Amino acid sequence: MTALITGASKGIGREFVLEFARHGIDVVAVARSEKLLNELALFVKNKHGIKVHIVCVDLSIQNAAEELYKVLEKKNLTVDYLINNAGYGDHGEFINSDFKKQSEMINLNILTLTKLTHLIIQGMKKRKHGKVLNLASVAAFQPGPLMSVYFATKHFVLGFSEALSEELKPYNIQVTALCPGPTESDFGKAANFKMLKNPKANRFPSSEDVAKYGYKMMMKGRVVAIYGLRNALMATLIRVVPRSIVRKIVYYRLK
Numbered sequence: 001m002t003a004l005i006t007g008a009s010k011g012i013g014r015e016f017v018l019e020f021a022r023h024g025i026d027v028v029a030v031a032r033s034e035k036l037l038n039e040l041a042l043f044v045k046n047k048h049g050i051k052v053h054i055v056c057v058d059l060s061i062q063n064a065a066e067e068l069y070k071v072l073e074k075k076n077l078t079v080d081y082l083i084n085n086a087g088y089g090d091h092g093e094f095i096n097s098d099f100k101k102q103s104e105m106i107n108l109n110i111l112t113l114t115k116l117t118h119l120i121i122q123g124m125k126k127r128k129h130g131k132v133l134n135l136a137s138v139a140a141f142q143p144g145p146l147m148s149v150y151f152a153t154k155h156f157v158l159g160f161s162e163a164l165s166e167e168l169k170p171y172n173i174q175v176t177a178l179c180p181g182p183t184e185s186d187f188g189k190a191a192n193f194k195m196l197k198n199p200k201a202n203r204f205p206s207s208e209d210v211a212k213y214g215y216k217m218m219m220k221g222r223v224v225a226i227y228g229l230r231n232a233l234m235a236t237l238i239r240v241v242p243r244s245i246v247r248k249i250v251y252y253r254l255k
Helices: 011-022 034-048 064-074 099-127 148-167 186-190 207-220 229-237 243-254
Strands: 002-006 026-031 052-056 081-084 130-135 173-179 224-226
Touching: 002 011, 011 026, 011 034, 011 081, 011 207, 026 034, 034 052, 064 099, 081 099, 099 130, 099 148, 099 173, 130 148, 130 207, 148 173, 148 224, 173 207, 207 224, 224 229
Parallel strands: 002 026, 002 081, 026 052, 081 130, 130 173, 173 224
Antiparallel strands: none
16 A cells, blocks of 8 residues: 655655554655655654655646656556645735745645646546545635635635545545644744744644544545644634624734
């Protein structure tokens, strides 16, 4: 059995590599940093004795999913678990943003995820077995002023995952949308999350906690997995609170 994990060099992706390794499942680790991937591969091989294939590719560029898939075919690798973890966010007013960065974010968070999923599930369909986990977010349940594009991409990931889960049931392919809230990871720091700058006032789960939960829920066949009771309650309350109020609350939290 083999798991393909994108964004595998840091944060939640790295912890997913370690989690699959702990369960004796071989890994294809995908990220941009060859140095970090090599260090991770060596650590995992020595500790768990599994096979770790590393693929260095920038998934934010066009046709990256196809290039990655060609590598899998060349190595004759079969993917039983697809973890679409790679993604990033940005903070600030959209009107003043770097549109190139926004475009690359859309390509990574949506287009590459969608293309890679389409490619990988073809083999799963033939084998009549497979699991896909897409990293969504509690952001998927609400609008995100000051992080408008990022929140919108997570809306897509959640909706896409839920729809796909129904379509793929006849082929015994399960799809999970993992929805964590703010997490102690390099992702939050890169996105300049204000709330992560004061760890004493804001205690967030670790990347390890989120990955362990995601792995468990995926194996159970959960379609939408919201990490944490507080996040689950918030996602429920948002459905009944007027949208105008939700927008203001999120704006205040992100400001």
